[in-house]
Amino acid sequence: MQTPLRRFRIIGIIEGISYLILLGIAMPLKYLMGIPEMVKVVGWAHGVLFVLFGLALLHVWVNRRWSFGRAFLAFLASLVPFGTFIFDKSLKREEKLVNN
Numbered sequence: 161m162q163t164p165l166r167r168f169r170i171i172g173i174i175e176g177i178s179y180l181i182l183l184g185i186a187m188p189l190k191y192l193m194g195i196p197e198m199v200k201v202v203g204w205a206h207g208v209l210f211v212l213f214g215l216a217l218l219h220v221w222v223n224r225r226w227s228f229g230r231a232f233l234a235f236l237a238s239l240v241p242f243g244t245f246i247f248d249k250s251l252k253r254e255e256k257l258v259n260n
Contacts, residue, residue, distance in 0.1 A: 176244035
């Protein structure tokens with residue numbers, strides 16, 4: 161996690177996984193099986209990761225001098241299931257260009 165872009169990519173992937181666990185496992189357990197505890201734990205973890213994602217986004221936005229549109233697209237990607245994984249493809253290309 162040496163660069164802001166690398167940090168953002170890693171946090172984005174972890175945040176995306178936590179979102180999928182929340183939506184795909186914890187929520188069904190709560191509403192279909194009556195087990196609400198999982199939502200509390202996973203929801204809390206996802207909330208912390210979402211805040212970290214926002215802070216990492218702000219850092220990379222300033223550091224990489226992204227346009228408002230690109231930063232907004234990154235934020236929107238975090239709200240859509242699988243969005244951070246799709247957005248990560250462009251981040252991976254950008255990181256490769258920076259490192260070459």
